[in-house]
Amino acid sequence: MTTLGIVEVLVRLAWLTGASAFVIGLMRMNSPATARNGNLVSAGGMTLAIGATAVLILAQQLDGDGISATAWAIILVGVAIGGGAGLYTARTVKMTAMPQLVSLFNAMGGGAAALIAIDDYLGLHAAPSLQINVATVLDIVIGSITFTGSLIASGKLMGLSITPSRPVQIPGGRIVTAALALIVVVGALFLWAGNLSVPVMAVILLAALIFGVTMTLPIGGADMPVVISLLNSFTGTAVAMAGFVLDNPVLIIAGALVGASGAILTNLMATAMNRSVLNIMIGGFGGGEGTQAAVAGAGGSVREIGVDDVAIQLAYAQHVIIVPGYGLAVAQAQHAVRELAELLEARGVDVKYAIHPVAGRMPGHMNVLLAEANVPYPQLKEMDDINPEFERADVALVIGANDVTNPAARHPGSPVSGMPILDVDHAKSIVVIKRSMGRGYAGIDNELYTDPKTGMLFADAKDGLAALTAAVKAL
Amino acid sequence: MTPEVETLLNALTLFVIAILVGFAVISKVPATLHTPLMSGANSIHGIVLVGAMLIAAEANDLPSQILSLLAVAFASMNVVGGYVVTDRMLQMFRKKPVAPKADEAAVETAA
Numbered sequence: 403m404t405t406l407g408i409v410e411v412l413v414r415l416a417w418l419t420g421a422s423a424f425v426i427g428l429m430r431m432n433s434p435a436t437a438r439n440g441n442l443v444s445a446g447g448m449t450l451a452i453g454a455t456a457v458l459i460l461a462q463q464l465d466g467d468g469i470s471a472t473a474w475a476i477i478l479v480g481v482a483i484g485g486g487a488g489l490y491t492a493r494t495v496k497m498t499a500m501p502q503l504v505s506l507f508n509a510m511g512g513g514a515a516a517l518i519a520i521d522d523y524l525g526l527h528a529a530p531s532l533q534i535n536v537a538t539v540l541d542i543v544i545g546s547i548t549f550t551g552s553l554i555a556s557g558k559l560m561g562l563s564i565t566p567s568r569p570v571q572i573p574g575g576r577i578v579t580a581a582l583a584l585i586v587v588v589g590a591l592f593l594w595a596g597n598l599s600v601p602v603m604a605v606i607l608l609a610a611l612i613f614g615v616t617m618t619l620p621i622g623g624a625d626m627p628v629v630i631s632l633l634n635s636f637t638g639t640a641v642a643m644a645g646f647v648l649d650n651p652v653l654i655i656a657g658a659l660v661g662a663s664g665a666i667l668t669n670l671m672a673t674a675m676n677r678s679v680l681n682i683m684i685g686g687f688g689g690g691e692g693t694q695a696a697v698a699g700a701g702g703s704v705r706e707i708g709v710d711d712v713a714i715q716l717a718y719a720q721h722v723i724i725v726p727g728y729g730l731a732v733a734q735a736q737h738a739v740r741e742l743a744e745l746l747e748a749r750g751v752d753v754k755y756a757i758h759p760v761a762g763r764m765p766g767h768m769n770v771l772l773a774e775a776n777v778p779y780p781q782l783k784e785m786d787d788i789n790p791e792f793e794r795a796d797v798a799l800v801i802g803a804n805d806v807t808n809p810a811a812r813h814p815g816s817p818v819s820g821m822p823i824l825d826v827d828h829a830k831s832i833v834v835i836k837r838s839m840g841r842g843y844a845g846i847d848n849e850l851y852t853d854p855k856t857g858m859l860f861a862d863a864k865d866g867l868a869a870l871t872a873a874v875k876a877l
Numbered sequence: 878m879t880p881e882v883e884t885l886l887n888a889l890t891l892f893v894i895a896i897l898v899g900f901a902v903i904s905k906v907p908a909t910l911h912t913p914l915m916s917g918a919n920s921i922h923g924i925v926l927v928g929a930m931l932i933a934a935e936a937n938d939l940p941s942q943i944l945s946l947l948a949v950a951f952a953s954m955n956v957v958g959g960y961v962v963t964d965r966m967l968q969m970f971r972k973k974p975v976a977p978k979a980d981e982a983a984v985e986t987a988a
Binding site: 497514577634648654655658662667758769 | 881884885888895896897900904912913914917918919922924925926927928929933934935936944945951952954955957958959960964965966967969985
């Protein structure tokens with residue numbers, strides 16, 4: 403075996419090790435205790451796979467494979483720019499802005515996968531074999547949709563004015579989206595029939611890029627977690643397709659792994675919201691946070707309660723359950739809630755947090771936010787553990803959570819019917835901190851708010867909590 | 878079987894097995910870790926950097942060089958940013974030895 407041959411074998415083994423590290427890393431993310439280590443294992447595998455690739459390129463160069471110094475310049479400059487940008491943003495981003503950053507990184511991955519196929523296609527002199535042809539077109543289409551779709555999703559979460567988080571209706575939007583899909587399908591079939599055409603590929607690319615925009619723009623901000631997760635899965639698939647194009651096993655394995663994980667996660671998130679992924683993608687009833695505009699007095703009578711009354715209830719309670727939701731994340735009130743909870747605990751009140759699986763913007767988002775604010779992990783209770791405890795709770799303090807507390811989910815005939823909810827209405831007394839009587843993204847009234855046991859404290863989550871903390875201190 | 882078909886079948890085998898492994902591994906993750914998991918999976922598809930480096934190595938004309946530079950930069954951002962932000966999230970799940978005791982004490986006082 404030549405030296406190059408031996409290096410190639412070693413590189414293949416390094417890639418295999420890297421791929422195994424990804425699987426082991428994901429397995430270790432099963433438990434909070436080993437999760438961080440799992441991520442490091444995964445990162446180690448990644449470093450090994452990338453290092454091995456550099457060695458492979460070097461060996462090919464030494465073997466006289468016509469690899470120029472320019473190639474190295476491209477790789478080093480690219481890694482420096484991209485890696486630097488990634489490192490900087492990842493280290494400086496606020497934890498509340500983390501979902502949009504993940505979406506941005508996802509866009510980068512999808513874009514890179516599409517670029518690989520585009521570059522490969524431009525270098526062709528004859529139509530490739532059918533399997534390469536299929537993989538190339540799929541890589542370009544999926545990668546491009548992911549690229550623009552994730553950028554829009556990220557922009558929506560950042561609240562950029564060109565990409566408002568409310569659903570944006572494009573005139574004739576569905577027709578445009580359908581037409582774009584048709585262009586992609588017809589173009590793909592034309593190429594798969596054995597034609598080599600850069601212009602047709604360019605049309606497909608353009609249509610896919612626009613499709614990513616028109617697909618994501620009409621979806622409300624509250625549904626973005628599901629969309630980001632779906633796009634994450636798409637990127638994995640695009641990377642696997644790039645693996646087919648380049649005949650590279652590690653891209654295929656890692657891409658497929660992420661494709662599968664993203665699909666599962668997407669489905670879990672959608673199921674927990676009692677919605678289908680299709681429903682969300684088509685637009686459904688998703689109004690997102692855009693519907694938070696005041697719809698005062700929506701159905702039934704509501705009892706408003708003052709800050710001082712709530713402070714007294716909380717301070718003299720034995721058991722308080724805090725139910726954080728989307729509004730808490732939006733107002734970045736995690737530190738304010740921890741302060742209030744610590745104050746109550748100092749007075750001997752037992753405080754727990756009820757975490758609905760889809761509270762916040764992503765599953766687990768509440769845990770991350772509250773952990774950032776140094777809320778002790780054991781105080782965070784998952785839905786199934788906390789639900790039986792609501793009956794014993796003197797006060798349930800709902801902060802910016804809506805649909806996940808709606809008792810309407812228990813009986814049929816409501817859009818949220820069947821959705822697992824927190825049994826907040828079982829508590830002896832309920833206080834809801836909310837900016838207005840606006841509806842959740844399900845766009846329906848919350849029966850909890852008209853419950854005689856419920857008092858409504860109309861305030862921004864952060865301001866309301868700060869006022870409560872001050873009032874409890876003053877007691 | 879032509880070598881080409883064999884290559885395809887090998888690739889397809891990897892693809893399908895990896896999907897099944899992905900299902901098996903991920904379905905066991907608790908909901909509280911879903912966001913870090915999503916971010917972790919997001920960093921794993923940064924493996925596309927390997928592909929970007931390989932096309933950069935063979936880029937001999939300007940369009941190819943520009944495309945591969947973009948691909949390398951995008952993929953690097955995905956890899957580096959992805960792992961760092963995931964680590965930051967997971968850092969927050971550290972066990973805090975003092976705080977849980979305070980919690981138990983509070984429960985006892987209340988009871």
